[in-house]
Amino acid sequence: MRAFLLFLCLACAAFTGFVYTSEGPRTEAAPSPAALAGIQLWQDKNCQSCHQLYGLGGYMGPDLTNVARKGDQYMSSFLKSGTERMPNFQLSESEIERICAFLHWVDQSGSARVSADAVHWTGSYIIKP
């Protein structure tokens, strides 16, 4: 039993190493300093309590993985003054720019929705770049 436990722990360590270093089907760009500042703002303002990225997060607002495709002006209009449902966070122009940079970086990493033709007969997905 102890040997099996040891085996599992070693396998887990190897798998962890693989997960940390493996890459997906598409090569990702490193984040700009603005995008890194944007992710910090995203956390400080707790945007994920209402929004999802890749379907992970809260449920009150829409998933924002690919919202950057709608353009900076579109995003800024929400961020500047909020809406009836979304609060106004009194963000400055430069803060809004950083959040937009972050959302562009997220958008470039992939798509939140898996297309029907990615479903494999085994029930798993093969997501293409």
Add this chain to the structure above:
Amino acid sequence: MRPLHRLLVGFSLALLTLTLLVGTISAFAFLFPEASNRSIPFYMLRPMHVSAALFWIITGAVSGILIYLPKVYPFAQPSPRVERSFVLLWLSTIGVIFTAYAFKKFGGREYWAFPPWLGIPLLVAWVCLLVVYFRAWRSRSDSPLYVWMWTTGVVAFLATFLEQNLYHIPWFRMSFLRELTVQWKSNGAMVGAWNQMIYGTALFLMVRISGDEKLAKSRSAFFFYFLGLTNLMFNWGHHIYNLPTNHWIRHIAYAITMTEWILLVNIIRGFRAKLASDRKYHYQLPYRFLAASEYWVLANLVLALFMSIPAINRYTHGTHITVAHAMGATIGINTMILLASFGYALKIDRLGSALRKNIAKYFVLVQVFLVIFWLALISAGVLKAWRETVLGMNSFDEIMRPVRVVLYLFAIAGVGLFFSMLPIIRAYWLALKQLGQGAKNVSHNTIQQPMEEQPN
């Protein structure tokens, strides 16, 4: 029960009350954001609710371990100072975390939304807990299975806690997919860690209630322990099926998660025996909570197994079906086991008959409201999946309009759950108070003769 343990139990019960109260308010804030944004916005309520829930579960699980440890290891060297350090540091940090939320200071990560520096005192506290635990653990070598499970839980919690904070190392943030993958690897495995602690306690209670030590020594029990551990280590990828990561992460998670069908088959096979033991121990209140948790395991396992097939997850991911899974498991399974554990430790079977009847009555109401609550969340999720993925609607507002109507039912069931849980919590409080006065006031008129062998 030692005063330090009474403090832990009392604090845990306060956290449960807070979880229910804030959860109920959040549900209405979700439905009426215009009003709540002006007073307590949803982005403040949600982290409060979820943190209160997670701390209720973890603190409750640890309370059980600390209370039962001296019974499993009667000859162990106690470490009262280290134990006190754990309790004081853990409880006061949780207090600071809620104060930070009240001042809108967030760390903004899913489930652990507090400012990250507060992780440091939590970490120190956990190391103190490990010292207490392993000092006792050393004193005996033939450990029953529940000890293996507790050990796995406390160690895995530390590992996942550290992993959750790896994002402070800049390299992890150079890829958004890696950042998200590691975050959900640790979140997913952490759920496995507290489940090991809590299921360990459930097994301990079953052994105590039935007096059958073999339950914690059998080969099949160990088989399911290893099945659980394998899942803890390798199944977390089901949270992130839709991320364009390396395919193997998805395939491995899918394959490993599907091994849980064995557990489902085993539960169904053992159902007749379960019904017999339900009848046998029905008169013991803590047992009823344990029995209820087993039905909730069955229901949530079926839901989880289907959600974990990527082709189905494509529809359910990002809908309230995930919330049904999360709250179904944390309330139906974890909270029920913890109420069984506290009920056993607080000797609720020795309360006056009026209080015991009350607990039994509200126990039934809790189950009824929880079923409605759970089904409402699933329905809300199915509706969203249908509109978004099957009908291919794009406007979020249009997708959500009918979903919000179903969420009214969820919110009302939540109110019912809150008000039916309160009298149970109140009875536990009274039992806790009586234990405190115990020695001084044995002849208190609401305490009756013990019906069964109970812990002391």
